[in-house]
Amino acid sequence: MREVTVRDALREALREEMQRDKNVFLLGEDIGRYWGGAFGVTKGLAEEFGDDRVRDTPISESAIIGVGVGAAMTGMRPIAEIMFGDLSALAMDQICNQAAKIRYMFGGQARAPLVVRTPFGAGVNIASHHSQSLEAWFMHTPGLYVAAPSTPYDAKGLLKTAIRGNNPVFFVEHKLLYPVRGMIPDEEYTIPFGVADVKREGSDISIVATLYMVHKALVAAEQLSKEGISVEVVDPRTLVPLDKQAIVKSVKKTGRLVVVSEDCRTAGVSAEVAAIVVEEALDYLDAPIKRVAEPDTPIPFSPELEKHVIPDEKSIVKAVKETVSKF
């Protein structure tokens, strides 16, 4: 085992898969030798694999994804980087109408093994066009898988699975996670999609959290344990497929649920998780489900405003205490 950052873990996955399969290549804006990606994930890969396999593109998100789709349909395994997740809106047709539907509308004769990597999330004061968490948009598009790792271990294992699979994958990264450190094994491993990870075991209440919120939930859980509340933290790791069993199992054990997600509250990740539990484990609930999510606003610029709308440890602790106090 060794300690790496999420950024390093992602890069290792890319490097290992490019070494393993010559059909894997990368494309995106400034991912090549002159910049290495806006967040440095692809740094050094152009030097190692050449400019043909680590391709800088024009600022043309629709073409980046469209080219990925066409290449994927004809035998390649492209990995497209969209510099900021917000900009995936520019490629929405290619992601949601083309990549996602090619297998289905052509009756299963085609496949589009394309991975779209992109960072979501607030926390660095870059306002409404660079800070959103839009993963629910893609959960709402049948044909796409949506991965959302929170640790270096998960990031590497899930990215390798995404690259090797035969479905288009929307691979969500969180920009605050890139420098986060964690242990990964030296040997080869992958993580299957649709398998949640219990990041902390507990018995009084379940928190289902995603991406950077997993870390905030863990901090909150630690604090709550000092006050005698035992919190279980479940990280779904992939939003599509979603490990319903693991979520339901945890709720059946604790009888209480708080869902923490950085995306908007309405029709978001937290709404989906809550709906599943209501459908499948309502009788096990000892208190109403609480959601801690972004309050349906664009992401503001000024630090005080941004902090106000992004869930934090304090709001998680508060939600847990309110839920636990109900009988």
Added chain:
Amino acid sequence: MVENAKLLEMYRQMLAIRFFEEKVFELYGQNLVPGTIHLYTGEEAVAVGVCANLRKDDYITSTHRGHGHCIAKGARLDKTMAEILGRKTGYCKGKGGSMHIADFSIGMLGATAVVGAGIPIAAGAGLSIKLRGTDQVVACFFGEGASNQGTFHEGINLTAVWSLPVVFVCENNLYAMGTRQSRVMAIENIADRAAAYGIPGVVVDGNDVLAVYEASRVAVERARQGEGPTLVECKTYRQKGHSRFDAAAYRPKEEVEKWLKKDPIARFQKRLFEIGILTETEVQNMVQEIKRSVDEATKFALESPFPEPEEALEDVYAEKGGAGAK
């Protein structure tokens, strides 16, 4: 000079498209075609002239008006018709329909019904060719309306700068649905836009199959030799309305009549008579034979079952059960 056998094959394909579309129209009138249809009637010279330069392993991308592209690339009439009728035996098992026919076994990468969306996808197939190091070529069909989409700009620019083996074939039939080109574009020739990307742009009479053949031959060769894309604009006309109920009242009668006189099949037939490689009797025989195969395809389609309702849940993901599995 094109070989006689090839000329006759091109003529036969144009007839096949024409009679196939007429049959689709007829079936539509009998309420046997679900949804809508966009007929290729009148534009046959474009698909046939371009595809006559392609190998089986070359790719094409197609549009909502795609039946002609399929047939010209070598798709089977029976599976095409079955798909249009929503049958289980169709190319896409009834999941795509008229606007989404694909046959990957002949390089037909499928029709997208989002105007302009096929352009970057064709670029991607071109990049795939380049990275795999083969000498295949992609022909990307789209209408003049698509040239106003951002994907046209993004896709062609990228294809040009990476010198990818793609031939962009603009089927300019003057109308985007009911909107005449002059109402939405300040230029007459879409091919002029090629200059913006530093690639050749040529205008051809899209109702003259030999003109289309020659222009696309040069473009395909250029692409195959790694010299990059070309934009070939084919001036043509749809003889029917945009889709099922469209009587196309927005088009002046004189204009329609003028274009009907330029019917690509009649013109090519006249040419073949003139050079003496086709006779009236041979035409009759060919027509009979094609009508017979269209009828057989129709019979196959009509006798085919509809998909089982539960099949709607298949093919969403590579894994059976897909996202809802757990």
